């Protein structure tokens with residue numbers, strides 16, 4: 001039996017993945033914000049290479065999902081926006097409040113675009129995830145085919161953010177959703193707005209794109 005073929009092992013591995021994700025996010029924040037002496041940078045690079053080596057001894061291929069993930073159950077530990085195991089994710093936490101998806105996160109130095117504010121592409125990424133979540137929980141999951149973002153005011157770093165998203169229209173296979181980014185302290189002042197269109201895949205499209213991942217092509 002593999003390490004995680006029982007419920008306890010799976011839970012333990014997910015906690016370990018989250019712990020590693022926390023450590024990596026701390027590393028990225030410190031490494032981006034640091035003004036430590038150059039010798040410290042060189043020493044850290046060597047230590048990090050040493051830590052990374054054993055992780056690379058067993059890795060999954062492009063079409064293999066992580067053993068600790070549950071694709072159909074929506075568990076994606078390495079999602080680059082919400083994944084607790086992702087070094088890259090803020091991570092964004094999303095929950096439902098009635099028909100509205102509400103997200104919270106705070107962005108560190110690694111997400112900087114204009115000095116002291118978030119990169120515009122990061123805001124678009126957060127909103128794509130928010131809209132995708134709202135579309136999925138509405139019962140009509142699909143892929144983003146269009147995402148329009150309007151930047152009203154810059155998004156501050158190191159500030160608790162409040163994001164929202166909801167489905168506004170459904171036309172055949174196309175679901176349209178809108179979303180916003182504001183701060184937790186001033187939720188009425190919208191910093192960024194987005195409108196996205198999501199298309200539900202036909203069986204043939206799903207098979208073509210994801211057959212190698214789900215194993216339905218075997």
Ligand SMILES: CCCCCCCC(=O)SCCNC(=O)CCNC(=O)[C@H](O)C(C)(C)COP(=O)(O)OP(=O)(O)OC[C@H]1O[C@@H](n2cnc3c(N)ncnc32)[C@H](O)[C@@H]1OP(=O)(O)O
Nearest residue numbers: 128129132133136143144145146171172173174197199205
């Ligand atoms: C909780 C999970 C959150 C996840 C959030 C993250 C979501 C993502 O980021 S997904 C990744 C980014 N998106 C992609 O990579 C998608 C790339 N696009 C594609 O692969 C294809 O466009 C695909 C398969 C989705 C649809 O195939 P395509 O041949 O374009 O469309 P088709 O099936 O002919 O048309 C379906 C409908 O969509 C419409 N449509 C297609 N593209 C667009 C578009 N850009 N704008 C508006 N409508 C469009 C068509 O007009 C048609 O409408 P109708 O049914 O009313 O006639």
